[in-house]
Amino acid sequence: MTLTVSILGSTGSVGKSTLDVLAQVRATNQFDFAVEALTAKSSAALLADQAIAVGARIAVVEDEAALPELRTRLAGTGIEVAGGRTAIVEAATRPAAWTMAAIVGAAGLAPTLAAVRQGGIVALANKECLVSAGGLFTDEVKRAGATLLPVDSEHNAIFQVFDFERPESIERIQVTASGGPFRKWTREAIAAATPEQARRHPVWEMGIKISIDSATLMNKGLELIEAHYLFGIDPAKLEVLVHPQSIIHSLVSYADGSVLAHLGSPDMRVPIAHALAWPRRIATNSTRLDLAAIGSLSFEAPDLERFPCLALAQAALHEGNAAPAVLNAANEVAVDAFLGGKIGFSGIAPLVEAALNESARRGWRKPASLEEVDDLDAKTRTVAAESLIKAA
Ligand SMILES: NC(=O)c1ccc[n+]([C@@H]2O[C@H](COP(=O)([O-])OP(=O)(O)OC[C@H]3O[C@@H](n4cnc5c(N)ncnc54)[C@H](OP(=O)(O)O)[C@@H]3O)[C@@H](O)[C@H]2O)c1
Structure with missing residues (x-):
């Protein structure tokens, strides 16, 4: 039987390790697989190379400005191309029995949920989507009859001894x-x-x-x-x-x-291989x-x-309630601000704390739906951006 796989965030660190494990599976004839979709934000050149190497059916970039390059690089290969946020979600909706969810940040929530709703196996690397959507996310997993396999090495470890x-x-x-x-x-x-x-x-x-x-x-x-x-x-x-x-x-x-x-x-190929073969085990050349x-x-x-x-x-x-989602969104803003030179390293925690305090002051509640998760995420980003302006 051929396993159909998709990798959301294939050009990132986890995505590349996943392709590495798949390459070993193919080289050692352990089982047959076909790659449905590979996605990236804007790394068109790498995405095109990956799609050609594994014979993916579709390659998608979130950033539409990167689409012309992707199209040029994949011209004549027969590999479909698409661009934009909706196209990423659509790619995650295409039939795949096993999906690696390795987009970074809350941006991974909608595509990961689209993969979950197929009811197959979702290997979850993206922790932020679980932190921000919490029980609403795990309820969707149950409703869809999907299997969530943790890829974060610590959670994959817990899974194996729980x-x-x-x-x-x-x-x-x-x-x-x-x-x-x-x-x-x-x-x-x-x-x-x-x-x-x-x-x-x-x-x-x-x-x-x-x-x-x-x-x-x-x-x-x-x-x-x-x-x-x-x-x-x-x-x-x-x-x-x-x-x-x-x-x-x-x-x-x-x-x-x-x-x-x-x-x-400490080699991500170990938990990735575990999630790929579960409940069996496959051989890898991980350290x-x-x-x-x-x-x-x-x-x-x-x-x-x-x-x-x-x-x-x-x-x-x-605390629960709105706090995990607020923490996550404010942290994403704070990390970007640190990397962009707007705040120092010691400015990250105060920015997150200020957003949590503001959330408590305004009485923000636990989101009751996935739309409310998005709304809370957006409100938090606005509050955190305002704090940044005040601090400047
Ligand atoms: N790296 C690890 O060892 C590790 C271990 C455990 C858990 N995780 C978790 O796994 C997730 C991925 O981590 P990573 O280290 O692989 O991150 P990464 O190297 O930064 O890769 C992120 C991937 O997501 C894509 N991406 C970024 N923003 C996007 C957006 N708005 N829409 C669509 N795609 C987007 C990137 O595309 P571009 O290349 O075009 O930017 C890239 O393919 C994170 O949630 C992280 O916490 C990682």
């Missing part, structure tokens, strides 16, 4: 964090960090937005919220554990004192774990004073 038959026996889930590039930096040094320093992650090679989120530890906060919605676990049972080697990806503690941990090399060579593993508690974004995300998780 007792879905007896979730009440779970006492605690610890999501591990490398600590990011500023783990040992002083508060003053962190405040003066440049985008170049912030994007240099000590362990993982990732896209720019998640790299900045890893430096602020907001990424770990988003992951706690993601874990809450993916596994239905009470916020009080979710913790962050700093583990600089990133070998243990998460730990699940049970009522009898057992702790089940998932280990692996093998050599514990003797690593020698020792270390752990520490996160420092919430030097990394206030994690504290804000934990508070948003506990």
Whole structure:
């Protein structure tokens, strides 16, 4: 049987790793697959190369200004091309039994939901869409009869050691964090960090937005919220554990004192291959774990004073209501502002906090529909942009 796959965000870090795993599957004849859709924001040249390499049926760019280049590069190949936000959603609607959702940010929500509504397997890398839509997203998954497989390495780890038959026996889930590039930096040094320093992650090679989120530890906060919605676990049972080697990806503690941990090399091809083959396993040439060579593993508690974004995300998780969606949208604005030189690194957390305070002051409620999620996201971006103007 041929598996039909689509990759939303194929030109990004996760998208490229997914194509790498698929190339290994093809080279080793493990199973047959056909690529339906590949999408990008504006990387037309790379998208065209990818589409030709895997024989995709359609390649789509969100940015219509990139469409002429995509069209030129794919002329005569028989591969369809399209451009625009609606075209991305339409691409996600085309029949695919397995979709990788790897667009970054809340922009991934509509296309990921379109893939979910097909009722197939959605391998979820895009955590922001789950953070902003929360239970509305997981309700859509249930309604469509889709299967959501976590690709974020920590959540893929939890998925592999989680007792879905007896979730009440779970006492605690610890999501591990490398600590990011500023783990040992002083508060003053962190405040003066440049985008170049912030994007240099000590362990993982990732896209720019998640790299900045890893430096602020907001990424770990988003992951706690993601874990809450993916596994239905009470916020009080979710913790962050700093583990600089990133070998243990998460730990699940049970009522009898057992702790089940998932280990692996820090290589995204491992969780991607797991999600691609689930419930089977496929062979990959991902980096093998050599514990003797690593020698020792270390752990520490996160420092919430030097990394206030994690504290804000934990508070948003506990509060629920509008807070997770507001946190996510304000963080996207703050990260863009930092990368654009409008605020310093230490300006990210205050901008997010100001948006959360404004949301509380205006009495913004938990969205009751996906339209309300979009509305809340847009209102938050306006509030955060206003704070930026005031701060300038
Ligand atoms: N990287 C990792 O190791 C990792 C691990 C776990 C989870 N994740 C999550 O996976 C998601 C993707 O991360 P990444 O590191 O792969 O990001 P990335 O390298 O920045 O790639 C993002 C992808 O989304 C596309 N894109 C960006 N904005 C878009 C928009 N408005 N509409 C349509 N497409 C858009 C990009 O296209 P262009 O190339 O044209 O810009 C690119 O294909 C994030 O949610 C991240 O948190 C990543």
